[in-house]
Amino acid sequence: MTDVSYINVWKKLYPHGDEALTRLTGFLEKQKRSGSFTSTSKQWYKEGTIYCVYPDAFDGSIKGLTNRIDYLVELGVSIIWLLPSLESPGKDQGFDISDYYRIAGRHGGNEAFREFIEAAHKAGLKVIFDIAINHTSDEHPWFKEGSTTDQSLFRAFYHWQPDAEHYPDAQPIFPDSEDSLWTWHPSAKAYYLHFFYCFQPDLNYANPEVALEMIKVLTFWKAFGVDGFRMDAAPYLWKEEGTDCVNRPRVHLILKLFRACLDFLAPGSLFLAESNLPSHQLVEYFGDDNECQAAYHFPLVPVFYEALYHRDPAPLIHVPFHALPPGGQYFTFLRCHDEVPLDYVSPEKRQDLLSCYAPEPNTRFRGGHGFSGRLFELMGRNPEKTLAAWSLLLSMPGTPVLYYGDEVAMENNRDFYEKKCKETGVFDSRFLHRGPWRRNEKYADAVLTGIQEMLCCRKENPEIFAAAPQLEARGPVLISRRHAGNNQFLIMTNLAGDSCMCDSHELPPYGRVWEFIQK
DSSP, rough: OOOTHHHHHHHOOTOOOOOHHHHHHHHHHHOOOOOEEEEEEEOOGSSOEEEEETTTOOOTTHHHHHHHHHHHHHTTOEEEEEEEEEOOOOTTTOOSSEEEEOOGGGGGGHOOOOOOHHHHHTTOOEEEEEEEEBBOTTTTTHHHOOOOOOOOSGGGOOOSSSSSOOOOTTSSSSSTTOSSEEEEEETTTTTEOOOOOTSSBOOOOOOOOHHHHHHHHHHHHHTOOOEEEEEEEEGOOOOOOOOOOOOOOHHHHHHHHHHHHHHHHTTEEEEEEEEOOOOHHHGGGGTTSSSEEEEGGGHHHHHHHHHHHHHHHHHHHHHOOOOOTTTTTEEESSOSSSEOOOOSHHHHHHHHHHHHHOOSGGGGEEGTTOOOOHHHHTTTTOOHHHHHHHHHHHHSEEEEEEEGGGGTTOOOOOOHHHHHHHHHHHHOOOGOOOOOOOOOTTTTHHHHHHHHHHHHHHHHHHHHHHHHEEEEEEETTEEEEEETTEEEEEEEOOOSSSSSEEEEEEEOOOEEEEEEEEE
16 A cells, blocks of 8 residues: 555545545644654564453553563463553443543553553563444543534534434344433433444544544554554444444445554554454455454354354364455454354354353343353363363464453452442443453462463464464364474364364363474
8 A cells, every 4th residue: 555545545435525634634744754653564463362451450450460461471472452441431341432542540541551561562562452433432522512512513423313213224232231222312402323332422434523533543542552453343333324334335444544544654553353243244354455454253253162062173164264365364262351242153053052151141142142251151160171162262263362361260250240230230241251350269270271381382383373274073073283394283172071082192071182293
């Protein structure tokens, strides 16, 4: 892409937005002259492992996380995905942002974050920053001023209508909490749109001023030292009447615009798509190597649980990994801060998985289209099964994500769940696995040692693990082979609770074989 590519994208997205484009160009030129940005061509997001963590998970603040950087390095991770950290009322644990330029005071503020970034970089770690770009908090100054008078410039930053009849084909994301996309605002004397909770009004990207402000936000944090941005709720950015308002073509123009603007300043910032979509649509978020460089492979996630439930690795063999542009990478995970999604499994499989992994109603999410819980709990509190699940994850293509606390067999935190439900008035099953980092004293050492051995092996052999694996299902065993030069690396994982033989290897219940084989 050329230096002026953002201009071409802008004109496609906003053909009548010349005045805002002039201001955008002036802003970017001034930022580039500042010398605050450093380019990198290395595709660092394709190597190592990501550690996903809340800023206050360790000792209640970013300072606590900074103090644990040596622990993360020793664990074998190379990228930290920092969950929502910006100023927020905290009703949706930080995804309801009230100030895009301030780290929440309860986390330690901007200066503590700067110290964390510097310490992480000094230790060789990259930092991905989680940012909600689809919506704000209803306490954000834009929304508060825009709801006061229809003469405010910020009125058009959101979607307002005199009735709640628009977008009838679209559905709320949280149907068990919200029965409509629209909420009446008495001061504005109008309805505002929200795909998520009613305290999270959606931004209106049909207004070029919204895109301009968000580019300024991304630029600010890029200059601060953030290495990448997770594009939260990316498929919902553009709304169109007569559609379900998901994955519209202009969504991709918005993401291309963000990428082009930051690449103009200095190439190398990661854009990560959070797009819970079928795999054939997921690949669209990479564009022609000019959109997001990475995306979560959501359709893969429930297949791990299906394979373990049936003790049959065959479903993992058939998960599509569509070819990506040269700079593209899938991010894979067993758990994250959200639920295990069941959107793209059959109704029969969904019921099987819910009955196995979420027998209690308060562990289900989105009306049974997902379930919540810590990995250790979902694996029946069995440390060997937990490690087998990790061996499966590392057998697959992509960059793996480790959700904080899973390395120490962290359990569901029901006290935290009840506290957050009471504070927010929202019965969200995800609170079960979003509490502060806490060791399981009985099982932590066994799980930590096993995961650390696997992650360090991956970190020390980047060439091997960059190679596409050859997968084979043999009875209850998944076999994964990777080749690099004269080396072959073999992973065998037994999904069964019984011992079995495979290629002269005796695998105990949920046993693993990790070994190099010389050609």
